[in-house]
Amino acid sequence: MSNPTCVPKLIGGDIELGNFLLGTTERARTSDFKASRLLLREVDGLPQRDDEGSSNRSRWVGCWESRGDGDYHSQDWGRKYLPANGGCIYIDLNHLELATPEVVSARDHQAVWMAMLRIARRAQRIVNDALPHEQRVVVLANNSDRQGNSYGAHQSFLMSRNAWDDMFKKRMIPSLFYLMAYQASSIVFTGQGKVGSENRRPKASYQISQRADFIETLVGEQTTFNRPIVNTRDEPLCGPHGRTEALPGDRYARLHVIFYDANLAPVATFLKVGVMQLILAMIEAGHVDDALILDDPLAALHRWSRDPDLATEAALLCGRRMTAVELQLEFLEQAKAFHARGGFADVVPDAGAILDLWEDTLTKLEARDFDALRSRLDWVAKRMLLEQAMAERPSWHWESPELTYLDQIYSSIDPADSLFFSLYADGFFEPIATEAEIAAFVDSPPENTRAWTRAMLLRAAGPERVADVDWDCIKIKWPDYRKLRTSVRLPDPLGATKSDTQPFFSEARDFASLLQEMPRVGIRLETTERSSLFGSATSLLDGFRGASN
Amino acid sequence: MSEKQRTTEDHPEQSRPEGDTESGALASTRAETERLFATASKAFESLAQTDSHEFLRRSRQTGGQ
Numbered sequence: 001m002s003n004p005t006c007v008p009k010l011i012g013g014d015i016e017l018g019n020f021l022l023g024t025t026e027r028a029r030t031s032d033f034k035a036s037r038l039l040l041r042e043v044d045g046l047p048q049r050d051d052e053g054s055s056n057r058s059r060w061v062g063c064w065e066s067r068g069d070g071d072y073h074s075q076d077w078g079r080k081y082l083p084a085n086g087g088c089i090y091i092d093l094n095h096l097e098l099a100t101p102e103v104v105s106a107r108d109h110q111a112v113w114m115a116m117l118r119i120a121r122r123a124q125r126i127v128n129d130a131l132p133h134e135q136r137v138v139v140l141a142n143n144s145d146r147q148g149n150s151y152g153a154h155q156s157f158l159m160s161r162n163a164w165d166d167m168f169k170k171r172m173i174p175s176l177f178y179l180m181a182y183q184a185s186s187i188v189f190t191g192q193g194k195v196g197s198e199n200r201r202p203k204a205s206y207q208i209s210q211r212a213d214f215i216e217t218l219v220g221e222q223t224t225f226n227r228p229i230v231n232t233r234d235e236p237l238c239g240p241h242g243r244t245e246a247l248p249g250d251r252y253a254r255l256h257v258i259f260y261d262a263n264l265a266p267v268a269t270f271l272k273v274g275v276m277q278l279i280l281a282m283i284e285a286g287h288v289d290d291a292l293i294l295d296d297p298l299a300a301l302h303r304w305s306r307d308p309d310l311a312t313e314a315a316l317l318c319g320r321r322m323t324a325v326e327l328q329l330e331f332l333e334q335a336k337a338f339h340a341r342g343g344f345a346d347v348v349p350d351a352g353a354i355l356d357l358w359e360d361t362l363t364k365l366e367a368r369d370f371d372a373l374r375s376r377l378d379w380v381a382k383r384m385l386l387e388q389a390m391a392e393r394p395s396w397h398w399e400s401p402e403l404t405y406l407d408q409i410y411s412s413i414d415p416a417d418s419l420f421f422s423l424y425a426d427g428f429f430e431p432i433a434t435e436a437e438i439a440a441f442v443d444s445p446p447e448n449t450r451a452w453t454r455a456m457l458l459r460a461a462g463p464e465r466v467a468d469v470d471w472d473c474i475k476i477k478w479p480d481y482r483k484l485r486t487s488v489r490l491p492d493p494l495g496a497t498k499s500d501t502q503p504f505f506s507e508a509r510d511f512a513s514l515l516q517e518m519p520r521v522g523i524r525l526e527t528t529e530r531s532s533l534f535g536s537a538t539s540l541l542d543g544f545r546g547a548s549n
Numbered sequence: 550m551s552e553k554q555r556t557t558e559d560h561p562e563q564s565r566p567e568g569d570t571e572s573g574a575l576a577s578t579r580a581e582t583e584r585l586f587a588t589a590s591k592a593f594e595s596l597a598q599t600d601s602h603e604f605l606r607r608s609r610q611t612g613g614q
Contacts, residue, residue: 016613022604032610094611138608146605151613223614258614371578374585388586389593405601408608409592417595426588 006284006347007252009277010158010449010493011109012102015262016095016151017120017413018140023132032094035137037078039096042123043089045080046458046466081469083458084443086451087116088471093224095151096120096139101451102471102493105349106274108446110266111433115441117141121413141262142411143210146404148198150214152223153262155273157255158493161241163284164253168219168232174290175283180218180229181294181316182279182331183259184301185324187212188310189361190272192261193379195386195398195407197306204306205398206386208379210261212305218297223258229297231258237471239491248491255280264411264420266432267376271361274354278335281347287338292330293317300324308383310365325365332359375430378420382410385419453496453523456505457488460514476515486515489524496523 019035026034076097079090086101098116103109120139128136144150167175191208199213207213211227220228233256241249257276263269282288293316294300300314304324313321322330336355338344344351364372374381389406390396396403412418415425423429445455450472457474458466467477467485471493476486490496500521508514515525 018608018610020607020610022599022607029609031607093613095613138604140608145608145610147609149610149612151610154614224612371581384582385586385589388582392586401601401605402596405596405599405604406592408604409595412592415591417592419589419592422589422591423585426585428585428588 006281007160011273012156014099015153016097019096023135036091036094036096038127039123040078042126045082086445086455102449103446106270109273110269111437112441114438118442139413140411143261152258155257159253159255161253174288177293178288180297181292184297185327188324190260191379193382195403207305209305231256239472265378265429267430268378270432277348282338291318328362447498450490450493450496452498453501483529485528487526
C-alpha cells in the first residue's frame with residue numbers, strides 16, 4: 001500500500017565546517033575569514049565569477065536578495081555549484097559550507113556526505129601544500145568552537161505542502177510537538193558529543209549533543225540566534241509558489257532542520273536522516289500520537305544532553321516520565337506499526353533496514369551497551385577515546401585544554417590528526433554505504449533526482465556559458481548575444497533525472513540543440529533580455545529563440 | 550550492512566598480566582579500547598606538536614547558522 005498523502009522524503013544537507021589558520025601571526029579573528037576563502041578557491045565549481053578567489057576584491061552574492069518566494073537575506077558568499085556531483089560549496093559567515101546534492105535514500109545521503117568531505121579535504125590538501133611550512137588550515141566537521149560560537153549542520157527534507165501548512169499554520173498540535181519530542185530525544189543517536197558547555201548554559205563534563213546548548217526556543221525562522229528546535233523557514237527551492245497547485249512549488253515544501261549535529265559515523269548519519277524520513281512520513285499521513293508530546297521540550301533536551309549515562313527522565317504532557325531512549329522506543333513502535341500497514345512504501349527507501357538498525361541501536365542504548373555502540377555513534381566513540389586519554393594521562397581532566405583539543409580534533413577532516421578518520425581508516429566504524437558508492441559521488445551526481453541534470457548541464461555549458469545557478473534554475477548566457485539569458489527551470493526535485501534527460505546529452509549535436517530538447521520532459525526554458533540600462537531582465541521572450549552555441 | 554562489519558571479535562584479546570582477576574569479557578573490552586586508542590594516537594602525536602592553547606585560541610569561529 002502506498003500512501004497517497006505522502007511525498008518521497010528527498011534529503012539534502014547544508015553543513016558549515018569549522019575552519020581556521022594555524023601558524024600565522026595574523027589576528028585570530030581574521031583566521032576563519034582567510035581559511036574559508038583559501039579553501040573555496042580550490043573547489044571546482046560554477047559560476048566562476050570574475051572576482052572569485054581574488055584577494056583584493058570581494059563580493060557578497062545574494063546579500064539582501066529577494067528570490068521572490070520569501071525574502072531571506074542570505075549571508076553566503078562565492079557560491080559554487082559542482083559539475084562533479086550537482087552539489088554546492090560556498091562560504092557562510094566565514095565557514096566553508098558543503099551543500100549535498102538531493103538524494104532520495106538515507107544510504108545515498110550518507111555516501112554523498114562523505115563524498116563532499118573528500119572534496120573539502122582535497123581543497124584543504126592543495127591549500128596546505130601551498131602554505132608556508134609553519135602554517136596550515138584546519139578543517140573540522142563539527143558544530144561549535146567550544147568558545148560559544150555555533151555553526152550548523154542543516155538537513156532538508158521534502159514534505160507535502162499540505163502537511164507543512166498543517167504543521168506550521170493550521171493544526172500545530174500535535175504534529176509540530178510530536179516532531180519536537182522526536183527530535184529532542186533523538187540526540188541519543190545523532191549527537192557528536194562535546195566536552196563542556198557553552199552559551200551560558202550550566203556546566204557539564206561531557207554532553208551528547210553539540211548543538212543543544214545553542215537551542216533556545218521551540219519554533220522560529222531564525223538560524224543564527226535564539227535557535228529553535230523546529231525551524232520554520234519556508235523556502236521550497238522548487239521554483240515559484242503561491243500561484244497554482246499545478247506547480248511543484250505549491251505541491252512541495254522543504255522542512256529545514258537546524259537542530260542536529262554534524263555526524264561522521266556512518267550509522268549515526270544514516271539514522272539521523274533515515275529515521276527523520278520515517279517520522280515525517282508519519283506526520284504527513286496524520287499518524288501522530290499526542291501521548292508522546294513532551295511537557296517542556298527545551299528542558300528535556302538540555303537535561304538529556306548532559307546525561308551520557310542516559311538515566312535522566314523528562315515529563316510528558318500526559319504525566320508520564322521517560323528517558324530519551326524510552327521515548328525513542330515508543331516512536332519506534334509507532335513507526336513499526338505504520339510500516340506494517342505499508343505506510344512507508346514509495347516514500348522512504350529501505351524503510352525496513354532503517355527500522356531494524358534503529359531498533360537494534362535503541363536496544364543497545366537501553367542496555368547501556370556502549371561497547372557495542374562505539375562503532376556506530378559519534379558521541380559514544382568520542383567519549384570512549386577521551387576517557388581512555390584521561391586514563392593514560394591522569395593529570396588531564398574534563399576541563400583540560402588537551403581534552404578540548406582532542407574533542408575538536410575528533411572531527412578534523414585531515415587523517416593526519418583526526419581521531420575519527422584514524423579509526424575510520426582502520427575499519428572501526430560500522431559502514432553503511434560502500435567505498436565504491438562514496439567514491440562515485442565524488443565525481444558523479446545522484447541519478448534519481450534533478451541533481452543529475454544540474455550537474456550534466458553545468459558540464460555541458462562550461463564556465464563561459466553559466467551566468468548563475470540555483471537549486472531550481474540554471475541561467476545560461478550566450479557569448480554571441482550578450483543581452484540574452486536563458487533560464488533552465490528545474491522546479492521538481494524528483495524530476496529531471498538521469499532517465500529523463502540522458503538521451504538529450506548523448507544525442508544533441510550542440511549545446512543550443514541540447515536545451516531545445518529539455519521541454520520534452522517538462523523542463524521549462526525562459527529566455528530574457530537584460531536591459532542595458534538596468535541590468536535586469538526586462539522582457540520575456542517566447543521561449544528559447546535564436547541563441548547560438 | 551553492505552560490507553563486512555568489524556567487531557571486537559576481529560581483534561584477538563591481548564594477553565592479561567598474571568594475577569589479573571578481570572573477567573575475560575571485560576579484559577577483552579579494555580584491550581580493544583587500548584588498541585583503538587593506539588590507532589587514534591596520531592591525534593596525540595599532533596597534540597605533542599601543537600600548542601593546545603594556541604590551537605584553541607586560533608580555532609575561535611565566527612558564529613554561524
